[in-house]
Amino acid sequence: MPATLISGVAIAATIRDEISIEVSRLKDQHSLIPGLVTILVGDDPASQSYVRAKNATARVLGIHSQQITLPAHTSESELLQLVHTCNRDSVFHGILxxxxxxxxxxxxxILFAISPEKDxxxxxxxxxxxxxxxEPCLLPCTPQGILELLERTNISTSGAEVVIVGRSNIVGKPIANLMLQKRPGGNATVTVCHTRTRDMAFHTRRADIxxxxxxxxxMIKAEHIKxxxxxxDVGVNRIGQTAGGKAILAGDVDFADVVNKAGSITPVPGGVGPMTITMLMKNTVQAAKQAVGLL
Structure with a gap:
């Protein structure tokens, strides 16, 4: 029987509805409009697309959003000065x-110059x-999105064998730490695999998650999972394009090979990706509430 699909699109839509309601409440009861500024340096097409998506999502949810685009030759000192200006601007509760x-x-x-409260x-x-x-803090968006996916599909992590392939600062390390903690979405036994891991399949085949x-x-085939x-699947890899120029995407998991062996699986696209932008919006609202003492 094919695995149950974990739809990040559907779960993200539910969370965005919740965020929209909270943003309206903050505006009506506290005259508070969460604000996000996105700073883009250069004209990389992928970066432009990501920033457009973030700003469009913010506007739909009622979050004040402003994009600042700088030329590729902008100096580090000029960018630092802009970040410091945004740190001081009370309109912006989040800086990206x-x-x-x-x-x-x-x-x-640059990242270290952003105020932690607006990070x-x-x-x-x-x-x-x-x-x-x-301790309470603004969590990195993709790991936070993974926890939401698991929680909202009633997948328990407590006591589970969790194996993470990848040790990046953005995903691998933070999700490993979060799933170790004594908290909802935690209490797991965690193994982290990476490029120097010997016999990765030995570890991945033990994983409940x-x-x-x-x-x-x-890279992950049916033989790698139990x-x-x-x-x-957090991976988003461009492996080609259609005749019309649209990117063909693949995850780090060979979906067709794994789908009949896994119990549940996230697709690519439509799995973790939509959750990342949604968690960015959630963090912006959280930062706004913290700024005025509502958290």
Whole structure:
């Protein structure tokens, strides 16, 4: 029997409805409009598309959204000055600098300059440290989205064997830590696999929940999972394009090979991806509430 599809599209839509209601409540009861500024440096088509999607989602939900686009030759000092200006602007509760940045700009210097209270990507060392300690903070969007997917499909992590393929700062490391913690969506036994792991399949076949965020198209096959496992595919890899120029996407999991062995699986596209932008909106609302003492 084919696996149950975990639809990020449907779950994200439900959460966005909840966010929209909360944004309306904040406006009506507290005259508070959450604000998000997105900063794009250069003209990378993929980055432009991502930023457009983020701003469009914000506007639909009633979040004030402003995009600032800078030329690719913008200096690091000029970008830092803009970030400091946005830090001081009370209209903006969230600041997002779209990555990647041009090679002459040090990404860490820019991300670390964002006020932790406005760091809606959850990348600032202060928020990373709080995450590690289990303290309240703005969580990175993709890991937070994964937890929401599992929770809203009634997949328990408590006591589960969770295997994560990938150790990035954006997905692998934070989701591993979150699933270890004594919290909803946590209390799991976590194994992290990476490029130096010996016999990866030995580990992945033990997983009750397998989270794949390696950035390698179709690397996980049916032979890598156990019968009935929950498979969360974070990968989005462009493997070609249609005659009309539309990108053909594949996950890190070979969906066709795995779908008849897994118990539940996220598709690509339409799985984790929609959750990431939705969690960005959730973080913006959270930051706005914290700014005025409502949290």
């Amino acid at each position: 600098v779209q990555l990647p940045l041009p090679s002459h700009i040090n990404e860490a210097n 809606v990507d959850g990348f600032h060392p202060v928020n990373v440290g709080k995450l590690m300690l289990g 397998l989270i794949v965020a390696a950035g390698v198209a179709n 019968e009935g496992a929950v498979v969360i």
